[in-house]
Amino acid sequence: MSPVSLPAPTLHTARLRLRPFNDSDATSLFTLHSNSDVMRYWDGPAWSEPSRAERFLTACREIAESGTGTRLVVEAKADGGFIGWCGLTRFNPEFRSASLGYCFDDAHWGQGYATESARALLQWGFHQLDLNRVQSEVDTRNPASARVLEKLGFRLEGTLREDCVVNGEVSDSWVYGLLKRWWTPGDSSEPSV
Numbered sequence: 123m124s125p126v127s128l129p130a131p132t133l134h135t136a137r138l139r140l141r142p143f144n145d146s147d148a149t150s151l152f153t154l155h156s157n158s159d160v161m162r163y164w165d166g167p168a169w170s171e172p173s174r175a176e177r178f179l180t181a182c183r184e185i186a187e188s189g190t191g192t193r194l195v196v197e198a199k200a201d202g203g204f205i206g207w208c209g210l211t212r213f214n215p216e217f218r219s220a221s222l223g224y225c226f227d228d229a230h231w232g233q234g235y236a237t238e239s240a241r242a243l244l245q246w247g248f249h250q251l252d253l254n255r256v257q258s259e260v261d262t263r264n265p266a267s268a269r270v271l272e273k274l275g276f277r278l279e280g281t282l283r284e285d286c287v288v289n290g291e292v293s294d295s296w297v298y299g300l301l302k303r304w305w306t307p308g309d310s311s312e313p314s315v
Contacts, residue, residue, distance in 0.1 A: 139199050281297070
């Protein structure tokens with residue numbers, strides 16, 4: 123059976139627009155991922171080569187074409203400014219499961235953008251992809267990201283001991299899960315497509 127592509131949606135929330143990546147996002151993407159503060163708890167070092175952004179954009183196209191996920195730019199509705207990105211990857215239609223990931227510019231931390239964008243993407247995933255389970259992993263030294271997941275209804279399921287080694291530094295990750303039956307869209311209305 124050949125893979126079925128997964129068209130990336132465009133979603134709107136009260137303050138945000140989530141849209142598919144395009145080639146013009148390479149500079150903003152590189153700026154985001156080359157920031158060592160942003161990448162502090164990531165599973166890889168900060169980017170040092172702009173070509174990494176091109177590879178990321180290629181990977182975004184490949185996961186969409188293979189039907190295994192979607193990654194979306196998160197931008198402010200007010201001015202169209204690039205805030206970060208949010209994605210559902212490792213989509214398995216047979217198991218009705220996927221993994222949630224996100225990355226935001228540190229100038230926009232603490233303003234609820236991660237929660238708002240992830241909520242919109244999860245709503246889309248549970249309704250359009252008929253997901254039953256979404257998983258996410260977070261570095262145990264990053265309680266702010268753990269709080270985002272908990273606000274969305276994710277539950278802590280376990281700890282992966284010493285699962286990442288970045289620049290010689292070993293770290294643990296928490297594994298969070300969210301089942302469809304636990305999902306509530308929260309205080310925001312369903313995102314418009």
